[in-house]
Amino acid sequence: MASKAVIKVSDLRKNFAKTKAVQGISFSVAKGSITAFLGPNGAGKTTTLEMLEGLLKPSGGTIEVLGFNPVKKPDEVKRRIGIQLQTANYYQFLRLKELLVLFASFYNRKVDADKLLNIVGLADKKNAYVDQLSGGQKQRFSIVSTLVNDPQIIFLDEPTTGLDPQARRNLWEIIAEIKRQGKTIILTTHYMEEAQYLADKIFIIDKGKIVAQGTTKQLIAQLPNPYRIEITSAKKIKLEKLRALSGVISGTVATNTTGEYEYSLGTKNIHQTLPAVVKYLEKEKIAFEDIAVAPSNLEDVFLTLTGKELRD
Amino acid sequence: MKALWLLFTAILKMTVRNKPALFWMLAFPMIFLLVFGLFNMDKMTVGRVILLDQAQVEESKEIVKAFTEGETFEVIEGIEADDIQGAKQKIIDSEADFAIVIPEEFKNLVQSNANIKEQAAQAQAMMMRGVNYHPPAPVAEPETVSLELYYNEANATMNPVVINVIEQITTKINISIAQTPEIVKLDKQPVTDRRIRYIDFLIPGIVAMSLMQSAIVGIAVFLTEAREKKILKRILATPINRRSYIAAQVMARLAITLLQAIIILAAAYFIYDVKAYGSYWNLSLWALLGTTVFLMIGFIIASFSKTTSAAESLSQVVSIPMLFLSGVFFPTSSLPEWTQKIVDYLPLTPVIDAMRAIAIDGKGFNETLGEFWIVGGWILATFIIASFSFRTARE
Numbered sequence: 001m002a003s004k005a006v007i008k009v010s011d012l013r014k015n016f017a018k019t020k021a022v023q024g025i026s027f028s029v030a031k032g033s034i035t036a037f038l039g040p041n042g043a044g045k046t047t048t049l050e051m052l053e054g055l056l057k058p059s060g061g062t063i064e065v066l067g068f069n070p071v072k073k074p075d076e077v078k079r080r081i082g083i084q085l086q087t088a089n090y091y092q093f094l095r096l097k098e099l100l101v102l103f104a105s106f107y108n109r110k111v112d113a114d115k116l117l118n119i120v121g122l123a124d125k126k127n128a129y130v131d132q133l134s135g136g137q138k139q140r141f142s143i144v145s146t147l148v149n150d151p152q153i154i155f156l157d158e159p160t161t162g163l164d165p166q167a168r169r170n171l172w173e174i175i176a177e178i179k180r181q182g183k184t185i186i187l188t189t190h191y192m193e194e195a196q197y198l199a200d201k202i203f204i205i206d207k208g209k210i211v212a213q214g215t216t217k218q219l220i221a222q223l224p225n226p227y228r229i230e231i232t233s234a235k236k237i238k239l240e241k242l243r244a245l246s247g248v249i250s251g252t253v254a255t256n257t258t259g260e261y262e263y264s265l266g267t268k269n270i271h272q273t274l275p276a277v278v279k280y281l282e283k284e285k286i287a288f289e290d291i292a293v294a295p296s297n298l299e300d301v302f303l304t305l306t307g308k309e310l311r312d
Numbered sequence: 313m314k315a316l317w318l319l320f321t322a323i324l325k326m327t328v329r330n331k332p333a334l335f336w337m338l339a340f341p342m343i344f345l346l347v348f349g350l351f352n353m354d355k356m357t358v359g360r361v362i363l364l365d366q367a368q369v370e371e372s373k374e375i376v377k378a379f380t381e382g383e384t385f386e387v388i389e390g391i392e393a394d395d396i397q398g399a400k401q402k403i404i405d406s407e408a409d410f411a412i413v414i415p416e417e418f419k420n421l422v423q424s425n426a427n428i429k430e431q432a433a434q435a436q437a438m439m440m441r442g443v444n445y446h447p448p449a450p451v452a453e454p455e456t457v458s459l460e461l462y463y464n465e466a467n468a469t470m471n472p473v474v475i476n477v478i479e480q481i482t483t484k485i486n487i488s489i490a491q492t493p494e495i496v497k498l499d500k501q502p503v504t505d506r507r508i509r510y511i512d513f514l515i516p517g518i519v520a521m522s523l524m525q526s527a528i529v530g531i532a533v534f535l536t537e538a539r540e541k542k543i544l545k546r547i548l549a550t551p552i553n554r555r556s557y558i559a560a561q562v563m564a565r566l567a568i569t570l571l572q573a574i575i576i577l578a579a580a581y582f583i584y585d586v587k588a589y590g591s592y593w594n595l596s597l598w599a600l601l602g603t604t605v606f607l608m609i610g611f612i613i614a615s616f617s618k619t620t621s622a623a624e625s626l627s628q629v630v631s632i633p634m635l636f637l638s639g640v641f642f643p644t645s646s647l648p649e650w651t652q653k654i655v656d657y658l659p660l661t662p663v664i665d666a667m668r669a670i671a672i673d674g675k676g677f678n679e680t681l682g683e684f685w686i687v688g689g690w691i692l693a694t695f696i697i698a699s700f701s702f703r704t705a706r707e
Binding site: 053075078083085087089090091093094101102105106107108149 | 314315322326329541545546548551
């Protein structure tokens with residue numbers, strides 16, 4: 001990799017009393033990039049992050065964050081990073097401005113609270129309590145609170161979970177803006193659109209292991225079925241027949257709210273499969289409402305790699 | 313250093329802004345203060361006394377006068393001096409609160425004392441004339457005479473006040489009779505000036521109770537909530553160390569409870585004219601000592617409670633028994649003896665006792681050292697437990 005690695009992790013492990021949460025993962029993070037850990041709940045994303053942040057002691061492996069070992073020098077690491085925890089809560093009876101000044105003092109720093117709040121569009125809320133904010137505003141505040149010490153790396157643990165689509169997009173813009181300021185960002189998510197939109201590099205993590213890594217394009221290209229043909233029909237079609245068509249690798253069916261059937265066929269060679277599908281439907285005289293061709297997404301990557309849906 | 317200060321002021325701000333909690337922190341002791349004050353002020357604090365003067369000498373009449381002149385006591389007349397049974401019946405019928413018997417032997421005591429004085433005067437006169445005087449063998453030390461006190465044990469609110477006053481009177485008399493009889497006259501004055509009412513007895517108890525409540529509940533709930541909501545985790549994700557965080561907590565809580573004590577004392581002063589006879593500095597010092605123990609208990613509770621409601625109930629389990637046993641509302645002497653022995657070593661009891669000794673009896677800090685050692689022991693023990701349990705508790 002051309003740019004300098006700010007985080008190096010090798011064979012990282014964490015065992016809790018009952019579970020092996022992280023089972024030997026290795027990776028590095030390039031300076032100024034956005035890295036996303038994508039995986040379902042309980043995959044080990046948060047545990048990995050907390051070990052990097054110096055909040056949790058690893059059971060094995062080595063970590064280097066900005067040249068420091070977070071186990072031996074947790075304060076050196078904490079001083080240089082910003083942390084957003086998954087459940088963001090702050091003291092109830094302090095105003096936003098007061099909270100930022102207080103948190104800055106924990107780093108022995110002075111902070112221009114108004115300027116920071118302005119970045120996330122909360123300047124007019126500076127005298128509000130956290131409890132008076134909406135969900136999206138709370139998340140925005142919790143992100144800006146990671147900036148009080150002008151950190152080099154920012155860790156965001158599921159920053160958009162539970163937000164409506166508009167609030168989520170708004171947050172993506174903020175995260176992208178923070179990246180433009182030259183900061184390295186590591187985030188966890190179980191929204192593939194989020195990883196797809198933001199991340200320079202994605203680690204797909206499942207059961208404590210990295211099962212795939214790369215850019216969105218690379219991950220999809222690795223798939224045996226990088227394209228999908230989607231058919232919507234009022235009439236039922238035999239799925240085995242569709243699967244048997246030339247070039248079809250995978251096939252699923254679901255019913256939508258209007259009672260129509262929605263078929264999704266995965267393929268590698270679209271030139272071969274699409275004519276075969278159309279020909280079959282004509283031959284069987286099946287009227288279809290809609291037929292579409294789309295590239296596969298991370299959801300398909302995840303499904304293929306782990307055999308389960310991302311949002312279980 | 314700056315972080316410590318900002319955290320300190322932040323906790324103060326949060327306490328003041330949390331209106332419901334603030335209300336209860338002040339309203340709870342105020343309700344007790346007002347209710348108990350109204351109930352007992354006029355009726356109960358005037359002790360109705362029967363004086364049975366069997367000695368009928370000048371000195372015993374002085375004692376009777378001491379009770380008659382002041383406003384603290386109402387003297388019930390019409391009982392013959394030797395009718396102890398009749399006096400007891402009055403107490404049983406709640407027509408009198410207590411009876412004091414000055415027995416006939418009191419006359420002898422005064423007499424023998426006068427002899428000693430006469431001999432001393434003779435000796436002095438002879439020495440002044442230059443006569444080589446050999447005093448006769450000294451008369452035997454004057455014997456002691458017991459004043460008998462009858463009172464109703466059920467009258468829990470009255471008794472501590474009465475016993476306290478009578479103890480003061482009798483000490484003064486003992487001292488004065490053994491030295492110069494004239495002093496009886498002079499010394500009775502402060503006794504009547506310093507009327508000790510139930511409310512005077514109650515206020516130190518209320519102050520101690522409220523600082524116990526707000527220290528234990530305050531720290532236990534605040535920390536458990538911070539842990540439950542992961543606020544603590546967020547704070548410990550910054551380079552601030554645990555020690556500063558805890559130091560700021562302790563300092564802020566000490567300031568809050570001290571302020572609370574001042575508000576209660578001020579209210580007591582303005583509403584009921586309750587004044588401390590000892591130093592207010594010593595009272596504050598005791599407020600801080602008491603708060604320290606209860607803060608440590610709060611830390612221990614916080615490290616054992618998983619949820620805020622668990623911390624709340626555990627705080628009540630610890631503080632309510634002390635509230636009733638440690639003599640907030642009535643003296644621990646009304647408890648059975650074995651209970652009293654245990655209760656004396658609960659952390660709240662010595663705090664109340666010391667505060668009462670300072671406020672009512674005007675004692676100095678040195679005279680509360682016995683209580684200090686008990687509380688000091690508690691501080692040490694709870695500090696050790698708290699520092700272990702709080703470290704092992706996961707945030």
